Amino acid sequence: MAIDPDDFKLTFAPLDVSEAYQAADTARNGAVVLMSGMVRDRTDGRAVDYLDYQAYDAMALRVFGQISQECRQLCPDLSRVVIHHRLGKLRVGEISVLIAVGSPHRVEAFTACRHAIDSLKQNAPIWKKEYWLDGDSTWVKGMNAQMLCP
Template identity: 65%
Template sequence: MNSGVTFSKALSKKPHQEDSFAISFAPLSVTEIYELASDWKNGAVVTMSGTVRCSTDGKPVICLEYQAYEPMAMQVFYQIANQIRAHWPDVNRVVIHHRIGRLRKGEISVLVAVGCPHRSEAFEACRYAIDTLKHNAPIWKKEFWEDGTSNWVSIGACEQSETC
């Protein structure tokens, strides 16, 4: 994965009409994301749902608050889709939706789905999408813990830890 994000005019545009990208305060729907990634040409649709856990590093969590620099985050989403298509040209659909605002335990914070003729490519592309998003997107979360403390964390800082 890249250590930094570079953009060109070609990568700043939505890659395909059928793709879907969003940053929203509204709750995310697995069913909606699946349907957006579905296509009669697909043999597989792989989805990844990130949810708010009950603890971080053993510390009980009350909730998380997400913020994003939306214009740049959308550009990162477009770039991810372009990179997916460059590496897995058979991909038919890429869907990346991230929620912002305050989320309670169990709520969905991010949904990624990839539709493709073959499952192996769909799995690989979906994993690439979420890993690259976590590394490159300007999205931050504030963790609120039961002990009354809180802390802002770039989701990119979570790359080295499976606890994020």
């Protein structure tokens, strides 16, 4: 069976949840799982003013493709993997990343979606600088996103 094309994007434009969902949706799906990451108002107790995302675009898109391949190794029956990431200055509440995975079964869609965001945060050459309301700023290194909910 042929694999439907995946959808990867880096953009300075606002991300659209419905666009990512539609890109992951096919007639084969029994589930689409969509993860939306957004700029929160506090990090480690500090008030956030805004974030600035930068990327090595060509390499990041290649990493997105590798992430999709890894997802398909974990869950071979996936229909589509969608990874959209925003760059530039983002204010509190704005969406920074969308991951959407379409699959005939929900368990595989959840598994692949979780793997995709965890792998993206660890491996994609995308950097974030947090600007605090007190005027200070901090570069953030890649996070180990393998944490589980308490």
